[in-house]
Structure formats: structure tokens, C-alpha cells
Amino acid sequence: PAFAGPSGSGFVVQVAAVRTRADAETIAKRLSAKGYPTFITTAGANLRVRVGKYGDRKEAESIAARLEREERVSKPWITR
DSSP: OSSOSSSSSSSEEEEESSSSSSHHHHHHHHHHHHHOOEEEEETTEEEEEEEEESSSSHHHHHHHHHHHHSSSSOOEEEEO
């Protein structure tokens, strides 16, 4: 998984915030293998696993609902 988000504007879905690189990579690899465009960012002590970038919020919301339903992601967060 990449450690830089896609360039340009749009929305991303955050699926996890974890403390270890190994945990972040495990989640990102699992989602990436299922076709989700996954990347990891850092925020202080946390690593954030994110999916996207989507052109509009409605598309991001659709992906978030799918991740919640099919991948059991608890409370995905949509951000820019």
C-alpha cells in the first residue's frame, strides 16, 4: 500500500486508525486485494488506512456503506 494519498481534490473513506505499521499494512493489503484503492497516512502516533479518492461525496458514501456491509468496517469516516 502507498504512503501517500492520490493527488487532486475529492473525498476519501477512512477505514481504520491504528498504532502500528504492521496493522495498517494488514488492513490495507486485505482491502487492496479486493480492488479498493487503498493508501496509508500518518497523523501523530496513528496510521490511518484510507480508501479513495472519489469525485463526489455521494460516491464516497456509497463506498463507505459497502465497506461497512461487506468488509465489516466499523463506522467508516468520509473526509477530503
